[in-house]
Amino acid sequence: MSATAMINIAKNQLGLDEDTYRGMLHRVAGKVSLREMSEADKLKVIDDLKQKGFDPAVKSPSKGKRKRLEGKFAAKLQALWIAGYNLGVVTNGSDEALIAFVKRQTKLDHVRFLHDPADGYKAIECLKRWLNRAAGVKWAKDALVPDWANQPHGQIVLAQWQTLTKAGRINGESLSETVWSICGYDGKPVLNNLKPKEWQTAMNELGRRIRKADRP
Structure with missing residues (x-):
């Protein structure tokens, strides 16, 4: 295991917030x-x-695996809802809150939007429009950006980075360097090589920083 990965594990194990962590780095290493x-x-x-x-x-x-909603479109809806939580626009990440939100917005019963193709599409598009409007997630493909930035995980991370930038919570590192470090890697970032679980780790950590920035 690299020294960087071990430091990140220690940070999480000890529950160090960002300010305490950065202060410790400066005290010990002057950086x-x-x-x-x-x-x-x-x-x-x-x-x-x-x-x-x-x-x-x-x-x-181990926090245990989150119990998934049942239905053909459940996983996609749940992923979008958790993305909203990690973007700071969803305050309750539970499945019950997800179902209540989609019902309010679409007037559809959850059995329908979890199983019926037409209604499932409406529910998914409803959430995507909301994340675009409330958190600035840009879902459109762009031929001028790297492949990872055209994937849903990359589009969400870009919006998270924009949120943290506006909140003044960026400490000199680039987005790529930060994501690479969160995932426990040293050296030049190659984000196209990250696995889905690593992207989820990055989104969860950036979400934690966003929620911390929102606290008074």
Whole structure:
């Protein structure tokens, strides 16, 4: 495991918020970004985190798998709803809140929009329009951007980055560098190589930062 990956695991294990984390990096290594550090700097950071209680042998606690809604269109609707939660426009990420929202917007019973193709399409498009309007997600394909930026996960991450930029929560790193680091990688980012689970990890972490920025 790389030093960068271990530091990110330690950050999560110890529950360090972004300000505390950046302050610790500066105190230990004189830098606020892992990208700027040498390998020796990173090892100093790991030693400091161990003194604070980080145990590399402890696995991250399993949160259990989220029970999926049933129906042909359930997974897509749930993915869009969680994206809204990670974009800061959904305050309740539960399936019950998802069903209530779609019912209000479409007047459709959830049995219909989870199973019927025409109604499922209406519900999905309803959520996509809302995320575009409320969070600036741009769903249209663009031939001038990398492949990852034309995928739903990339489109959501770009909107998350825009939200964090507007909130003044970007600390000098680029979007690519930040996503690469969240996923535990060193070196030059190659986002087209990331797997779906890694994109989800990135969206969840950026969502956590957005929700933290929204708190007074």
